[in-house]
Amino acid sequence: MKTLNQRAWFFVLPVLVLVAFNALIPIMTVVNYSVQETFGDNLFFWQGLDWFQQILRSDRFHAALGRQFLFTGLILAIEIPLGIIIALSMPRQGFWVPVCLVTMALPMLIPWNVVGSMWNIFTLPDIGLLGYFLNHTLGIPYDMTQSPIAAWITIVVMDVWHWTSLVVLLCYAGLMSIPDAYYQAAKIDGASSWAVFRYIQLPKMKTVLTIAILLRFMDSFNIYTEPFTLTGGGPGNSTTLLSIDLVKIALGQFDLGPAAAMSLIYFAITLLVSWVFYTVMTKGDTN
Amino acid sequence: MIIELRQVTKRVGAITHIKETSLKLQSGHFNVLLGETGAGKTSLIKLMAGLDPCASGSILMDGEDVTNVSPQRRNISLVHQFFVNYPHMSVFENIASPLRVAGMTKSEIDDRVTEAARLLQLAPMLSRRPQELSGGQQQRTALARAIAKESRAVFLDEPLANLDYKLREELRDQLPAILAGRGAVVVYATSEPEEALLLGGNTALMHDGAVAQFGATAQVYRNPENLTAAKAFSDPPINVAEIEKRGKVAHMGDATWDLTMDAAGLLDGRYTVAIRPSNVLPHRTEKATVSLTGTVQVTELSGSESSARFVLGDTSWVSLAHGVHPYEVGEPHEFFMDPSRCRYFAADGSLVA
Numbered sequence: 058m059k060t061l062n063q064r065a066w067f068f069v070l071p072v073l074v075l076v077a078f079n080a081l082i083p084i085m086t087v088v089n090y091s092v093q094e095t096f097g098d099n100l101f102f103w104q105g106l107d108w109f110q111q112i113l114r115s116d117r118f119h120a121a122l123g124r125q126f127l128f129t130g131l132i133l134a135i136e137i138p139l140g141i142i143i144a145l146s147m148p149r150q151g152f153w154v155p156v157c158l159v160t161m162a163l164p165m166l167i168p169w170n171v172v173g174s175m176w177n178i179f180t181l182p183d184i185g186l187l188g189y190f191l192n193h194t195l196g197i198p199y200d201m202t203q204s205p206i207a208a209w210i211t212i213v214v215m216d217v218w219h220w221t222s223l224v225v226l227l228c229y230a231g232l233m234s235i236p237d238a239y240y241q242a243a244k245i246d247g248a249s250s251w252a253v254f255r256y257i258q259l260p261k262m263k264t265v266l267t268i269a270i271l272l273r274f275m276d277s278f279n280i281y282t283e284p285f286t287l288t289g290g291g292p293g294n295s296t297t298l299l300s301i302d303l304v305k306i307a308l309g310q311f312d313l314g315p316a317a318a319m320s321l322i323y324f325a326i327t328l329l330v331s332w333v334f335y336t337v338m339t340k341g342d343t344n
Numbered sequence: 345m346i347i348e349l350r351q352v353t354k355r356v357g358a359i360t361h362i363k364e365t366s367l368k369l370q371s372g373h374f375n376v377l378l379g380e381t382g383a384g385k386t387s388l389i390k391l392m393a394g395l396d397p398c399a400s401g402s403i404l405m406d407g408e409d410v411t412n413v414s415p416q417r418r419n420i421s422l423v424h425q426f427f428v429n430y431p432h433m434s435v436f437e438n439i440a441s442p443l444r445v446a447g448m449t450k451s452e453i454d455d456r457v458t459e460a461a462r463l464l465q466l467a468p469m470l471s472r473r474p475q476e477l478s479g480g481q482q483q484r485t486a487l488a489r490a491i492a493k494e495s496r497a498v499f500l501d502e503p504l505a506n507l508d509y510k511l512r513e514e515l516r517d518q519l520p521a522i523l524a525g526r527g528a529v530v531v532y533a534t535s536e537p538e539e540a541l542l543l544g545g546n547t548a549l550m551h552d553g554a555v556a557q558f559g560a561t562a563q564v565y566r567n568p569e570n571l572t573a574a575k576a577f578s579d580p581p582i583n584v585a586e587i588e589k590r591g592k593v594a595h596m597g598d599a600t601w602d603l604t605m606d607a608a609g610l611l612d613g614r615y616t617v618a619i620r621p622s623n624v625l626p627h628r629t630e631k632a633t634v635s636l637t638g639t640v641q642v643t644e645l646s647g648s649e650s651s652a653r654f655v656l657g658d659t660s661w662v663s664l665a666h667g668v669h670p671y672e673v674g675e676p677h678e679f680f681m682d683p684s685r686c687r688y689f690a691a692d693g694s695l696v697a
C-alpha cells in the first residue's frame with residue numbers, strides 16, 4: 058500500500074466544522090454548565106458531579122421520567138400498529154392513492170405549536186367542538202384543565218392524530234415495494250391473510266418499520282411544543298413530561314446547572330434507548 | 345392431466361387482454377407459450393392459475409370445470425421470472441411452505457422436500473437463507489417448491505429470464521428431465537423462439553392477446569399457418585415482402601422467380617412472401633438462385649454464423665449464413681434466396697402456399 062493520502066482530511070473539513078458548530082460546541086457549553094454553579098455577572102463555582110447526583114436522586118425527575126416513558130410507550134403502542142393497519146388498508150393503485158396520501162400527509166404539514174393550539178381550542182368544554190359535544194351533548198364531563206385523565210387522553214390522541222401518518226407513509230412505501238408475484242404465490246399456496254402479513258408483508262416492511270419506530274421514539278421522547286401549548290404540563294404536574302420539566306428548571310427557575318445536568322442525562326437516555334431499539338430490531342440481519 | 349380452455353377471454357375495464365382462446369394442454373411434454381412481451385402469455389397463465397377471472401368462457405382440468413375455483417384448490421404451481429422466495433425462511437422451509445399449508449405430516453414433508461432438493465441439487469443448501477444463494481439456486485428453490493407440491497399443473501413464466509447465460513442453458517437442459525413423468529401439465533412461457541425449439545413439445549404462438557397457432561413445436565416452426573405465426577416464431581425476424589404474381593412468375597422489385605407447386609396455382613395478384621434469414625445467403629448455391637442486391641446496413645458475427653441486414657426496395661432484409669462473410673457496410677452486396685423455402689400469404693394473412 059502507498060502512504061495515506063492526507064488530502065482526504067481537507068474534504069471532510071467542512072463537515073467537521075459544521076458538526077462542531079451545531080453539535081459539539083453547544084453540547085460542550087451544556088457540559089460546562091452542568092459541573093458549575095452559576096450566578097449573574099459571570100460568576101462560576103466548580104460543582105463537580107453534584108448536579109447529576111441531585112437530579113438522579115430527585116423524585117421530581119423520576120416522576121417526569123416515568124410520565125415520559127408512559128407517554129412514549131402509549132404513543133408507540135398505538136401509532137405503530139395503527140399505522141400498519143392503515144397502510145395495509147390503503148389502495149395499491151387507482152384514483153384513491155393520491156387522495157389517501159395527501160390526506161395522510163396533511164397533519165404532518167401543520168406547525169407543531171399550531172397543532173397544540175388547535176387541540177386546545179378543539180377540546181375546550183364551553184366553545185370547543187369536541188369539548189362542547191362531549192360535555193353538553195353526551196354529558197361526559199371532559200375538561201383537561203381539571204382532569205389529568207382528560208389531559209392525558211388529549212395529548213395522546215393529539216400525537217396519534219399528528220404523527221400516525223408518518224408510520225403509515227413509511228409502511229406504505231415498504232408495502233408498495235413488494236412485487237405482485239409474492240401475493241400470487243401466497244394465493245396459490247392458499248396462505249391466510251395472517252400468513253401473508255406475517256411471512257410476506259412484515260418481513261418486507263421491517264426496514265422501514267425500524268426507521269418508523271426509531272423516529273417515533275425519538276420524537277415522542279423529546280416532545281415539547283405540542284403538550285406545552287396544549288396543557289402547559291398541567292393540571293398540576295400530570296402532563297409535565299421531561300422536556301417541559303427541563304424548560305421549567307432552566308428558564309422558569311433559572312437553575313442552569315441542574316438543568317444542564319438534566320439535559321445531559323435526558324440525552325444519554327434517548328441515545329441509550331434508541332441504540333437498544335436499533336440493536337434489537339436489526340438483530341439477525343447481518344447474515 | 346389435461347387443461348382445456350374453452351373460448352376464454354380476459355378483460356380489465358374496457359381493455360381486452362386475452363381474445364377468445366381455446367387450447368388443450370396436455371401432460372407428458374412441455375407446452376410452450378411463445379410470444380413477445382405484451383403478447384398475453386402471463387395473462388393466459390394467470391387465467392389458468394385462477395389468479396385473474398375469465399370474462400367469458402370456461403377452463404377445465406381433467407374435464408372438471410375450474411373456472412370459478414380458487415388458485416389454491418386448483419392445485420397448481422407457478423414459478424415467476426423473479427425469484428420469489430420467503431426471505432427469512434431457510435431453503436427447506438421455503439420448499440416445505442405449501443406442504444405445511446396443506447397440513448401434511450412431518451415425515452411426508454421431509455420426504456418430499458428431500459426428494460425435490462435432490463432433483464434440483466439443493467441438498468447442501470437446505471439450511472441456508474435464499475439471499476445467501478446465487479440467482480440460479482434461488483430459482484431452483486422456487487422450482488423445488490413447485491415440484492414438492494406435486495401439483496396438477498406447473499406454470500413457468502419466463503423462469504430463466506433473469507439468469508445469466510450459462511445458468512440459463514444449464515437449467516434449461518435439466519428442466520425437461522426434472523419435470524418429466526410427474527403427470528403435471530407443464531406450461532412454459534418464453535419470448536425466445538430458440539428456447540421453444542430447444543424445449544420441444546407443443547407450442548402456442550401468442551400475439552396480441554390471441555393464439556396465432558398451436559401444435560407440435562417443430563411443426564409450428566416449419567409450417568406457419570399465417571403471417572402472424574411466421575413472424576412470431578423467427579429469430580432473427582423473418583423477411584417479409586410484397587410480391588406480384590403474374591402467370592407462374594413472382595415479381596418482387598427487379599427480382600423474379602418461377603413459382604412451383606401450390607404457389608403456381610394461385611390466382612394472379614398481390615401476395616406477401618415470407619422467408620427465413622437462413623434461406624437468404626451471401627452466395628449462390630444449387631437452391632439459392634434468386635439474386636437480390638441490397639445495401640448492407642448492419643452486420644453481426646456470432647460464433648460460426650454471420651448475419652447481415654440489407655435494404656431491398658423499401659423493406660429491410662436479413663441474411664443468416666454459416667461461416668464468416670466479409671460485408672462492407674454501406675456497400676451493395678448480392679444475396680441469393682432459395683425460392684422453394686418461400687411461404688405465400690394472402691392479404692388477410694392466411695397461408696396460401
